[in-house]
Amino acid sequence: MFNRDNAMLKSLSNLDLSPTMEKNARDKYAALARYLDEKGLESDFYPQGSFLIGTTIRPYRNGKNHDYDLDVLAILKRKKDETDAKSVKGDVGNCIKESGIYSKKLSKEDRNCWTLKYAEVSDEVGFSLDVVPSVDESIEIKNEIMSSGVNYSRVEKTVAITDKENNGYKWLTSNPLGFGEWFLEISNKHLTPNMMTEQYRGLPDDIKIIFASAKKIPTYYYRSNLQKAVQFIKRHRDIYYDRSNLRNDKPSSILVTALVADCVKDITGLSVSDIVDAFVIGFKNKNISIMKEGKILNPVDLSENLIERYTESRRNNMDKWVSVLADFMHIDDERRFKQTIHNDINTSIYAEAFGSSTIIKPTKPWKR
Incomplete structure (x- = not known):
């Protein structure tokens, strides 16, 4: 039996955020935080999403790799009941626009964030920082989340982020830091001292x-087998949905990450392929603990159904994707496995598995 983990890890080697870019991005948002403080806009900055939990993977859209999208949470030191979403979003944006440095990098105002683009930072690859303005969430909403069965230690970091829609602004409740703590607590069980060395x-x-x-070394420079498994699954998802012309149906990263982590939260010593297999089996059998009565619950807000707005068609497409991933993981022939990695994960490796040194670009859409 060949070592499929080595093949899978090689496929991620140039798709993960490099240590150099990791440091660069963290230096950049720390400098932005200092600038806002100097402008009198006191705030605390934190990485969030994949950037926080170490599962960033090179974005893939329209058949091409793109620069990295990194999310940063800016928590203004204001009380929610003494401000409003429009003011919070606008004040952060205005500070950025007033800077000779940052205004040139400002791309646009997105629904929840301001986007700063840093081009060609390393190896001709750049990244964007999506700065998400927010304030601490109200105690009333935190109490509601606690009543769903989540410990206060997870709930206390809940924030209200700004949400722009049709030129109006409102608050959305979010807890990226609590989710990050939940995930990293599980992830650290799958990171050994030997792996760190x-x-x-x-x-x-x-x-x-x-x-x-x-x-x-800060743990964000390391990758556990859980983090690598999530990266592998997300990359497979991105290419599958892109080639299938189902981009709007693609399951969110928080949904995928929560499912993968939850299915191995009580297990240690698993390889990357073991974790991917556990996710596939758990999802197909519907026995991952956050999958309840047709819902997939947010582990840091058990009152939230992460697929509440999913249509039946979108749910069916997710089932099809996981089935394709399962077929991939069942390939026993080493050459064919490497060919599939080349075509479906990373076209910059394993061209030799086709008996040719020519990189073969995937062109056929996924079968539906």
């Missing part, structure tokens, strides 16, 4: 110089 050796010298040993 091995990954430390591969870090750039300028980062290793800052930190004296592998143990002193």
Whole structure:
């Protein structure tokens, strides 16, 4: 039996956020936070989403890789009942527009964020910082979430983010930091000291110089097998839905990540392929604990159904995607497995599996 994990890990090697870009992005948002403070807009900045939990994967849209999208949460030090969503969103945006440096990088105002683009940061690849303005959520809403069965330690970090729709602004309740803590607590069970030592050796010298040993390196420079499994699954999802012309049906990253983490939360010592298999089996059998009565619950807000707005067609498409992923993971022939990785995950590797040094670009859409 060939080592499918080695093949899967190789497929992620140039799709993950590099340590250099990780440091660059964190330096950039720290500088932005300092600038806002200097302008009198006191706030706390945190990475959120995939950037926070170490599952960032190179975006794939319209048949091409794109620059990384990194989310940053800006929590203004204001009380929710003493401000409004329009003011919070506008004040952050106005500060950015007043800067000679940041105004040139400002792309647009998105629904929940302001987007700053940093082009060609490393190896001709850049990233965008999606800055999400927010304030601490009200105690009333936090109490409602706690009543769903979530511990206060998870709920206390809940925020109200700004949401723009049809030129109007409103609040949306969100808890990216609580979700991050929940996920990373599980992820750390799948990160061993040996894995950290091995990954430390591969870090750039300028980062290793800052930190004296592998143990002193911040954990966001490391990747557990859970994080790598989530990256692999997300990459497969992105290409599947892109080629199937089902981009609007693509399941969200928080949904996929929650399902994968929840199915291995009480298990340790799993390989990347083990975790992918556990997700596939758990999803197909509907026995992942956050899957209840046709719902998929948010682990940090059990009153929220993450697929509440999914149509029957969209749910069926997700079932089809997971079935395609299952077929992929059942391939026993090493050459065919590498060919499938080349075609369906990363076309920059394993061209030799076709008996040719020519990179074969995937052109056929996924069968539906």
